[in-house]
Amino acid sequence: MLVRTAADQMPRLNSPSETALAGGSSPIYWMGEFTYKRDAEIYGEKEPAEYVYQVKAGAVRSYKLLSDGRRQIGAFHLPGDIFGLTDGEAHWFTTEAVIDTTLWLLKRRSLETEARADSILSRRLISITTRNLQHAEDHVLLLGRKVALEKVATFLIEMDKRLTSADVITLPMGRRDIADYLGLTVETVSRSLSQLGRAGILTFIGDTHHREITILDRTQLLSLDLQ
Amino acid sequence: MLVRTAADQMPRLNSPSETALAGGSSPIYWMGEFTYKRDAEIYGEKEPAEYVYQVKAGAVRSYKLLSDGRRQIGAFHLPGDIFGLTDGEAHWFTTEAVIDTTLWLLKRRSLETEARADSILSRRLISITTRNLQHAEDHVLLLGRKVALEKVATFLIEMDKRLTSADVITLPMGRRDIADYLGLTVETVSRSLSQLGRAGILTFIGDTHHREITILDRTQLLSLDLQ
DNA sequence: CGACTGCTTGAAGAAATTCAATTTACGTGG
């Protein structure tokens, strides 16, 4: 269940029980709750994978860097999302809090132990990984074959689905993050958003950084989000 | 074990036993062997996922299409690779044989049933899915942040690792497939390959379609494949 | 208050695409 508060415009979960991992034959006990300040690193690429995480509130970006500093964000993790699940010993991503973020942590080892005996949990782990894979594959299509405006439209629709309960999308991330997610520059993202605004498809709400957006014409926006 | 024959220059596996799925606590019995002609469809997007596949010989491309025909290849499956593993009921990809291809098939249902009782197999399924996810994430980085020449260099290195036993890379796929894998056009792929040739990094062997390539300078090629 | 950050916009430039033409091999059919 998603709850919207006036104070922070981000969705928030109230307990880890309402999640993909809970509800197996035996309940999962999260280690506890940790809070990360904006831009704080949660774990780095090639660090040993000790924990699995679920977002309680906030937003997380996971990215890779090329040696010369170019950055590609693979995914944003929003309330309810589980991340950090890996097979080998090490992560292959860096993750950071986009805004102040609260996470639930779970020892990976105990999850693995549990999964050995619990085939429902096991199935669930496959399911989570598969969902991540599907997202990545959709993202591959976007990055490889969509033009800038289509990328931004797809992004807005994804965010609209994932973090709005009202008609205002409050983006937790800035233009830089969006650009690195879509394989564009900040300028191109900004120009595309302006273009959508001029076309009457969306409008910016009062917010200073133009991170509050209302979709005015979903039909037109969807027509840009080819399937 | 990879065997190279003079007749076909593609690697080939001799039995499914030498694979990721076999070797669990109980052996996996593949349904049998099927052969697909070049360009034959193996399964289509949104088809119910009845089987899981392993490549015995040949090559498979899996791709998505946008409604206007733009195509993005997510992966090439080469001898030994397992694909078609999905969680839900339906595939989210179309797969086709790149060249004449022999596959081993396994009923998905029986694999699932087996996995319920066999935690080692279960673990293995997670492992395969995770590997696919890692590949997709690497591909996201390539598509989002690498320039044409770097994309082609990365592609060659990947193929070199995956399908050469000698010093000649025999590409099963044509330029169109490479382009759709790298998010480029055929012309750009061709120009990049020519450029690598002029730089003395690779050379084309006798083959008519310039699909036989020898890497002359691995050091230089690797320097284009940023990490 | 002033420096700073994040966002936007414009102009110039670069990279990749599109359009067009050529080459080469290959298969079909006279």
Add this chain to the structure above:
DNA sequence: CCACGTAAATTGAATTTCTTCAAGCAGTCG
């Protein structure tokens, strides 16, 4: 067996898209 048509790859020229560079504006924070 050769001629013709087709398909794959390459190369060049023109064009488009996106990036880079530059400037400005608004809100925030010390």
